[in-house]
Amino acid sequence: MNSGENNNIVFSPQSSICSLKREVKYPYFNENEQAKPNHKTTIIRKLFTLKKLKFIFFTLVFLLVTFSSFAQKQRFPKPEFDSGYTQPSPVTPEPRALAMEYFDVLVLLLVLSAATYFALKSRSRQGVLWLSIFTLLYFGFYRNGCICSIGAIQNVTLSFFDSGYAISLTALLFFLLPLLFTLFFGRTFCAGACPLGAIQDLVVVKPISLPKWLNKTLGLIPYVYLALAVLFAATGTDFIICRYDPFVGIFRMDAKFHMIVLGVAFLLMGMFVARPYCRFLCPYGVLLSWMSRFSKWHLTITPNKCIQCKLCTNSCPFDAIDFPTNEKEVIKSGLGPKRFITYALVIPLWVAVGAFAGAKSHTFLSKANPDVYLAELMISKPELKEDPDNIDIQTFLASGKSMETLVAEAEVIRQKFYIGSMIAGGFLGLVIGMTLLNTVVFRKRQDYEPHKGNCFSCARCIDYCPVEK
């Protein structure tokens, strides 16, 4: 069977030129090989005389060629060399060792501990600054910004929704460790252990203070980003946090042009609006902010009693310092329990509107999935099947997969998007409702305090506080 196949294969239209040339030029093959060309040539002669057999022959060849290409047999057997040639083996460099991945986790743990120590215990801005430079160099430029805690959200999400996906221990630890630290010590991760935060923190030149309403409104974007990232990861569509990470191109010193432009734009903006990515985009920041609000030991501006000198208010580039409540103003503004109750009652409406909008947009969102996109494209523009330049469609047609299977698969994914985007929309509605509710809640504050959710624990304010321990 094996040798028969080899004999017939050389007549296939693709390889016949090659093999014939070989026969003409080099008639002295080794024994095993030599038998075949002779055999072949006799068959050729016979066929040209007996034309009746031609049809049978071609069907045979066709069948064998299809079978052989399926089984991936060698068309031209490896020669036996007389000159003592030794065959080299292909070079396959080993990937980075697993131990190194665990070393990264260890570094993260150490950096987190150090950041916490500098922000809470030794209260040293210098320490945090040098730590962030180290983070930038190690996790940023040396590790090329991958893996990072921000992107690990998607790995964790995918591991819940895709039964075939096994999350690596490194990714899980990168996701959990900063959250755990934040739950007890505030966002010290942002201050010293995040390379994206570090690169932005170092370019702050002349931060301007944004009006409160703008801060609040832009602060909603991270929730949208988080909802979309989880939706796309859960449906196995894409990892958008990684794809649109503006600084990873700078860390690698190489990226698509538009990503470099985006990264540089963020850095330029960051000179005046401090940490724009952290405050108005970072989806991990949402989770950290939730944790930080309830942190047990958060950074304090003053080591002792606040003397109300207001020096720290100018020091924070992120508008994260809350002023003492002016009770007269609160009464004047007329915001009372009435408005609180109205806003609270409106929340279910917000959720319903959000879920409705999410369900409406699921068709649009699902187009990001390559399978859904392909199925839609082939239904809406059937003429593209003739287009030889459309790689996706040509590969699909060549794969032998039926259109029905593709449409069925796309339908399943779209159904997932329908449920997913409805939940995401409802979540966003809830967030908007809660944010509005928060605007009418006044907490009594006597002193200048960091806003636990928004404070990055960068320790700038500590430097400004004149109170001695």
Place this chain on the structure above:
Amino acid sequence: MEKKSKSQSRRNFIQNGVRASLLLSLGTVSVAALTKVTGQDYVWQIDPFKCTQCGRCATDCVMAPSAVKCLHAFDLCGYCDLCGGYLKPDANKQSTAAENQLCPTAAIERRFIEEPYFEYHIDEDLCIGCGKCVAGCTSFGNGSMHLQIMHNICLNCNNCSIAQVCPSDAISRVPASEAYKVKGDFINNPKA
């Protein structure tokens, strides 16, 4: 004074309660994820039998030039003089002249061994992973040339940007202990 301490303790109580519940939810997430966690390290690799040589490996990798390179499985090579991976299909001559070479970057080096055999060696510094030679070798020859992700270049991105655009889903995560899918091994130990 008493009133203040009362409200203070209430706030503390709420804070502690929420913190405990957040800790609990983090614990749940981690336990749920731990059931699926793997100690294995995974890397991206191309299945040469699924690959259709569309050419996106050369353009869509985050590295420039791409981390995908042509790997030559010498075990499968026929050492032909007329190589479908080296020469253009309409080449004027069977020579090493640039006009006859299929590779756009001249990354394939042709070395004479003995009459009539030639070894085809791939210079990985020049190879851009376009897969033109792979297409030629697969359709006219044994298919000994095939694309593989080289792990000394690959950054092992969280989400491989080539895998995202691969039309034949040929790129997947493989255990780091078997980081390559070299074709010869498949022939020697066929799974099916």
